[in-house]
Amino acid sequence: MRQLLNVISDRGSKYAVSGAAxxxxxxxxxxxxxxxxxxxxxxxxxxxxxxxxxxxxPLKGDDGEAGAGQVILRMLEREELRDHVIVVTRWYGGKHLGGDRFRHVQDCVRAYLEGA
Structure with a gap:
C-alpha cells in the first residue's frame, strides 16, 4: 500500500490518495x-x-462523492494501468467546492501516478 497524505487542502477540505496492486x-x-x-x-x-x-x-465506487470514481477510472484507463486500485480520500471541511472537487480528485490521482 502506498499513501500520499495532505495532497490538497481547499476551504477546509483535505485530500489524500492511496493505492495498491x-x-x-x-x-x-x-x-x-x-x-x-x-x-x-x-x-x-x-x-x-x-x-x-x-x-x-472497470469497477468504481464513489462513496457518496458523485462522479469521483469515474474521474479516477478515466485516468487509470488513460494511463493503461490495470489491476491497481486508487482511492482518493476526502475529509469534508464544511464548504461546498463545486466542480473544484473533481479537479482535486484529478490532482490526487496525478500525484499518485507521478510517484509510482
Whole structure:
C-alpha cells in the first residue's frame, strides 16, 4: 500500500490518495478494509476509488462523492494501468467546492501516478 497524505487542502477540505496492486474485487474490498483500519480514514467523508481489471474490466465506487470514481477510472484507463486500485480520500471541511472537487480528485490521482 502506498499513501500520499495532505495532497490538497481547499476551504477546509483535505485530500489524500492511496493505492495498491489488486487481482480481483475481493482484493479491493480487503484494501478498503485495511485502509479504514486507520481511524483517520475510517472517519473520512469519502473514500472514492476505481480499478480497471485486466480480465473483469472497470469497477468504481464513489462513496457518496458523485462522479469521483469515474474521474479516477478515466485516468487509470488513460494511463493503461490495470489491476491497481486508487482511492482518493476526502475529509469534508464544511464548504461546498463545486466542480473544484473533481479537479482535486484529478490532482490526487496525478500525484499518485507521478510517484509510482
Amino acid at each position: 489488486v487481482r480481483d474485487r475481493a482484493a479491493v474490498d480487503d484494501f478498503l478494509k485495511e485502509l479504514k483500519r486507520n481511524k483517520k480514514f475510517a472517519k473520512a467523508t469519502h473514500n472514492s476509488w476505481a480499478v480497471d481489471f485486466s480480465e473483469a474490466g
